[in-house]
Amino acid sequence: MLPSQRHLFEIPPDICYLNSASSGALPRTTLDAGRAAVGRKGQPWTLGAGFDSRQYERARAAAARLINADAGDIALIPSISYGVATAAKVLTVPRGTRVIVLENDHSSPVLEWHARAEAQGFVIETVRQPADGDWTSAVLAAIERSGAPPVGLASISSVHWSDGGLIDVDKVQAALRRHGAMFVIDATHGAGVVAMDVKQLDPDAVIFPTYKWLIGPYGRAFLYMAKRHHNGVPLEQTAAGRRNVNSENPVYFGDLGYVDNARRYDMGERDYYISLEMASIGMEMMADWGAAAVVERLAMLTQRIADGVRDLGVSVLDRRLRAPHILSLGMAGGISKDLIAQLAAENIHVALRLGRMRISPHVFNDEADADRFIAVLAKQLRG
Structure with a gap:
């Protein structure tokens, strides 16, 4: 499986960026090319x-x-x-x-x-x-x-x-x-x-x-x-x-x-x-990297998150119906802006889209990001 490519990006270790569907991060080589x-x-x-x-x-x-x-x-x-x-x-x-x-x-x-x-x-x-x-x-x-x-x-x-x-x-x-x-x-x-x-x-x-x-x-x-x-x-x-x-x-x-x-x-x-x-x-x-390798990695991350939030009272689209790189979580009554802000306060960045929480990892994300998101979301929902 394609390993995490985080080393190619300027993403600090304490940042859990799961919002590439809004804006993807630029690799270091791209930043250098832009400056030049x-x-x-x-x-x-x-x-x-x-x-x-x-x-x-x-x-x-x-x-x-x-x-x-x-x-x-x-x-x-x-x-x-x-x-x-x-x-x-x-x-x-x-x-x-x-x-x-x-x-x-x-x-x-x-x-x-x-x-x-x-x-x-x-x-x-x-x-x-x-x-x-x-x-x-x-x-x-x-x-x-x-x-x-x-x-x-x-x-x-x-x-x-x-x-x-x-x-x-x-x-x-x-x-x-x-x-x-x-x-x-x-x-x-x-x-x-x-x-x-x-x-x-x-x-x-x-x-x-x-x-x-x-x-x-x-x-x-x-x-x-x-x-x-x-x-x-x-x-x-x-x-x-x-x-x-x-x-x-x-x-x-x-x-x-x-x-x-x-x-x-x-x-x-x-x-x-x-x-x-x-x-x-x-x-x-x-x-x-190739689409197959990228999909394999991102599907692993989104499924890891989907499995991890299964007992938190959120709904997830069936795997066969969703894109491999985007996970959308729903809750009765909708996801609140406050919850998105609470996650951001802990350096976990996701998006609110039409009342659902959209999670979109990329090749710079790793299993630790997925596990951290699950743990912090669980704390917020149960706390």
């Missing part, structure tokens, strides 16, 4: 020819590796909402169809479709958060709902941020394909941890950021766009997205068509080399 990058910005004349290009192509390749995509299928973007907005501009949802989203999903994969529904003539169907935590069955039931308008597209997270519910994207994609519908996946809580092979799955778009599970910085995200959609109009008009444009001294000549891959969807000012290298390092580390 800021220094380069202070002396920009030291940047050699082609430096920017090497930076964003390294990041593009690292992102592609996480989901088994080709580098040319990946666009450099700043956020999930940017990626969904790009996908919504490129993908045509047929009039009279439904767009399926999840209740209490994060706003990014949801709001863009609400903004477009009336003008484009489709309706939004929200899949209610299931009492039993079985998101996959709920989504499949919505797709197959008798008497409903046809499904045009589903825009959903692969792991629900609030309760850690795992959506079986393979089953959902198979159902959508039978209906000729498109699939946009917010893989914020999946990419790099839960294995995804886009060449096998064949979704229309997948979007993920680096600041949570990919132990990278804010403001860096990536959009996978299937090759069949490399003919769309991007969200921004940039020199980098066009053929025959000199980006150093923008002079327009000849055919100004777009480049023939997902690079056309790159954000403006993509040459953001301060954080691009930081993002690359985290993604490369995750890929080197």
Whole structure:
């Protein structure tokens, strides 16, 4: 089993950080790279020819590796909402169809479709958060709902941020394909941890950021766009997205068509080399460990906690329904903010999400962290 990687992070021994679903810690090498990058910005004349290009192509390749995509299928973007907005501009949802989203999903994969529904003539169907935590069955039931308008597209997270519910994207994609519908996946809580092979799955778009599970910085995200959609109009008009444009001294000549891959969807000012290298390092580390090894370690930690709190009067989603790296605890009447604060006062950091306690360890956590959390939670609940 992959051992704890705590030695690679600046996490003091008395800190029990179990909140990577909110923000992942940065490895020491990433911190060093960020400091060096800021220094380069202070002396920009030291940047050699082609430096920017090497930076964003390294990041593009690292992102592609996480989901088994080709580098040319990946666009450099700043956020999930940017990626969904790009996908919504490129993908045509047929009039009279439904767009399926999840209740209490994060706003990014949801709001863009609400903004477009009336003008484009489709309706939004929200899949209610299931009492039993079985998101996959709920989504499949919505797709197959008798008497409903046809499904045009589903825009959903692969792991629900609030309760850690795992959506079986393979089953959902198979159902959508039978209906000729498109699939946009917010893989914020999946990419790099839960294995995804886009060449096998064949979704229309997948979007993920680096600041949570990919132990990278804010403001860096990536959009996978299937090759069949490399003919769309991007969200921004940039020199980098066009053929025959000199980006150093923008002079327009000849055919100004777009480049023939997902690079056309790159954000403006993509040459953001301060954080691009930081993002690359985290993604490369995750890929080197491998999703299988990361999942094995994190599933061990979440199950250790689940077993340890069994007699404390809290509810836990069935293991087959939850993501291996997120554990959500419920209590009658909900979890109080005071309990979260009491844990934080003892240097144990978790999150309150929709009345439940979300626990999200990463590779820097160890068995001692899990046991300490159990002991302190037991003391608070029994005290």
